[in-house]
Amino acid sequence: MGMFRVEYLLLGILVIGVRSRDIPNCDFFDTVQLRESEKLCNGSYRYEDVVIPAKLTGKYDYEIDYDGDRVSVPKHIRGCVCKLKTCIRFCCHHKKLMAGNLCSQDVYENLTYEYTLDITQLNGSVIKKHVLNDMVVQQDLPLPCERHYSLDAETSTYDMWSLYENGSLFRHFDQRYLSKQEFCLQPNPTSTGKNYSLIVAFNCIQKPSMxxxxxxxxxxxxxxxxxxxxxxxxxxxxxxxxxxxxxxxxxxxxxxxxxxxxxxxxxxxxxxxxxxxxxxxxxxxxxxxxxxxxxxxxxxxxxxxxxxxxxxxxxxxxxxxxxxxxxxxxxxxxxxxxxxxxxxxxxxxxxxxxxxxxxxxxxxxxxxxxxxxxxxxxxxxxxxxxxxxxxxxxxxxxxxxxxxxxxxxxxxxxxxxxxxxxxxxxxxxxxxxxxxxxxxxxxxxxxxxxxxxxxxxxxxxxxxxxxxxxxxxxxxxxxxxxxxxxxxxxxxxxxxxxxxxxxxxxxxxxxxxxx
Known part of the structure; x- marks a missing residue:
């Protein structure tokens, strides 16, 4: 009996050790992958122009899909960058386009679009922020769902939306707030010209409960x-x-x-x-x-x-x-x-x-x-x-x-x-x-x-x-x-x-x- 208790104790310690590798008090959708980021001598990482301290990093062997389910992936390092700087979630690389319901294979280096967005602050005021200079772009998170549709406010007033400082999106037509788990942003060609795009919100086509x-x-x-x-x-x-x-x-x-x-x-x-x-x-x-x-x-x-x-x-x-x-x-x-x-x-x-x-x-x-x-x-x-x-x-x-x-x-x-x-x-x-x-x-x-x-x-x-x-x-x-x-x-x-x-x-x- 004593041997069994020792084994259960060691198993419990092992499970706790695995769980402790997640970043405490940090939502998965506030993290970025640090696989290609520079690791500093003190254990911190440099992601773009933000230094993420070691205490805000952790080892993950899963990703979370739009249903909230954990999907097993190879173990990798993630950093809770959104605790240090305002984040904005992109569906893909910021130089890619959405091809149907997936990211395009090609990276369009010459892609130009309006990088400035209106961001609603928590106090209700609206300020303009540059996507690449003033915010951290999250572009490695799993797509919110298998099927998406775009909220293109330029072509339809019914598709109006507002982006908030905490990363959530307000969809005007049904007065609903979407978390970063439920939408992503990406440049999209507009009716004004083939070589010019605007950032639009892609959200899920929700199938009604049967x-x-x-x-x-x-x-x-x-x-x-x-x-x-x-x-x-x-x-x-x-x-x-x-x-x-x-x-x-x-x-x-x-x-x-x-x-x-x-x-x-x-x-x-x-x-x-x-x-x-x-x-x-x-x-x-x-x-x-x-x-x-x-x-x-x-x-x-x-x-x-x-x-x-x-x-x-x-x-x-x-x-x-x-x-x-x-x-x-x-x-x-x-x-x-x-x-x-x-x-x-x-x-x-x-x-x-x-x-x-x-x-x-x-x-x-x-x-x-x-x-x-x-x-x-x-x-x-x-x-x-x-x-x-x-x-x-x-x-x-x-x-x-x-x-x-x-x-x-x-x-x-x-x-x-x-x-x-x-x-x-x-x-x-x-x-x-x-x-x-x-x-x-x-x-x-x-x-x-x-x-x-x-x-x-x-x-x-x-x-x-x-x-x-x-x-x-x-x-x-x-x-x-x-x-x-x-x-x-x-x-x-x-x-x-x-x-x-x-x-x-x-x-x-x-x-x-x-x-």
Whole structure:
């Protein structure tokens, strides 16, 4: 046993010794490779015109890629030069150009470009610095990613960026700060002449996480099951069931079109891409409009006696609902189509929906989404939440009154409370209470705060199909209806509807309406 302890101790010392060769309190992206630098007699190194003391050097056998993963490389010496002088990160040698997503093989000794850059200080002031004279050029760091695109502010105001004294870059179009791990600078030929270049920022083409796409696709699968059940079971051919089914269908189509956009199946700025974007916007607006119709219809059935006659005319009500939903969704879609046609897409005019420009969907990563996407949704969600509050309040008041004539034994109270909670939960799901997080998450994302809430909202909203399936399908009443439908295939829809026991919400509504 003692021998094993000695071996573990020696192994621990060896591991600590290896780790201690890294430079303490120095980020890898603040270092430069010193393999070809002059080593002085006191152990320090001369890198360009900066002397790096021995305590700011270390032996490394790895590099860090853009994902933060360590990649093994031959052991070499690095120096923490950025602690001594302002650094600027280049993608390649400062006399090379980017050839696609890689550095060019040739060094262009005659390459000329504007060496002066505007550097934003920590106090907000802007000063001009010469890249080679006033800064240390880091040109040996691994490229940030496999695929890049350039932010060329000369040709597009949408590609504006600012470089900060600490080496970070501020990207204007999405108001995001990029660390040196996420971008690099390099001269790039300009439209002003073949022999003149400007320094532009190359940042990563970020592939969106496919997790949400897979969750949405799973939601579509469960929504199809729910839709099929609502179409197959006569019980759900009522006015309320038809409205719910149209909501489910619109939600499933919305998710499916969004998944197509996320996977980049269609090329940007093509007719099929535009069609996917506008169809997606139409269906998402129709989804929330049908949600509002359901909320209004449930509230009316529970709480508004004066609409009893209107409620009995189901065919007329369903026709009116369809006219309101499809015409409203179509009008909103026509508005964004006309804005896209007559308003130029650029940073100076952030009021463009930009359908099909950045993805085959409406642009939702900027404040322009507030006008065309989140503002209409916020209005509808607030109305839905108000309907949910009024409906649940009415149920609660009615139950309090009914308890006076019922046996108040503890088992009955407990059973009744559980039934009420199920009703409240299903109402909350059906009336879109969970969508309220979408507006809050959008504000948090634009202000770059509360990341956990944004992630939670994404998972909840992408799982709407699964949540609705569990809330509406996975209960004893649904299983009873399915079993009865299978056992009574020869019974007409009307007979089966008349003999089916209503679910809790419909029973309470029918009692209230005196049916």
């Amino acid at each position: 997790k949400m796409a897979y969750v949405k696709f799973s939601s579509v699968f469960f929504m199809v099951i729910t839709i099929a059940a609502y179409l197959w079971l006569p019980k759900f051919r009522s006015l309320h069931g038809k409205c719910c089914n149209l909501y489910f269908i619109c939600l499933a189509i919305t998710f499916l079109l969004n998944v197509i956009s996320l996977f980049g199946i269609f090329e940007l700025k093509t007719p099929i891409c535009y069609l996917t974007g506008y169809a997606g916007y139409f269906t998402v607006m129709a989804t929330f409009l049908w949600l509002s119709v359901i909320s209004f219809d449930v509230w009316r059935r529970f709480a508004m006696r004066k609409f009893q006659v209107f409620y009995k005319n189901k065919r007329s009500s369903f026709f009116n609902y369809n006219i309101i939903v499809w015409s409203s969704a179509g009008l909103l879609t026509c508005i964004i189509f006309l804005v896209d046609q007559f308003v130029e897409t650029n940073l100076d005019n952030p009021y463009n929906p930009a359908v099909g420009v950045f993805s085959c969907w409406i642009f939702t990563n900027g404040w322009s989404a507030t006008f065309y996407f989140y503002a209409p949704l916020a209005i509808l969600i607030i109305l839905n939440c108000a309907s949910f509050f009024l409906t649940t309040r009415y149920i609660y008041v009615e139950n309090k009154q009914n308890q006076k004539v019922l046996n108040n034994s503890e088992p009955q109270k407990l059973s009744r409370n559980h039934a009420n909670y199920r009703i409240y939960f299903r109402l909350f799901i059906i009336m879109g209470g969970s969508w309220f997080l979408e507006i809050i998450a959008f504000i948090c994302e634009m202000e770059n705060m509360w990341k956990p809430l944004i992630i939670l909202n994404d998972y909840i909203n992408c799982s709407q199909g699964i949540i609705i399936f569990v809330a509406t399908f996975c209960n004893h009443e649904m299983f009873r209806l399915i079993r009865k439908r299978i056992q009574n295939r020869n019974i007409t829809s009307l007979e089966l509807t008349n003999t089916s026991r209503p679910v809790e919400s419909e029973k309470m509504a029918d009692v209230e309406l005196g049916k």
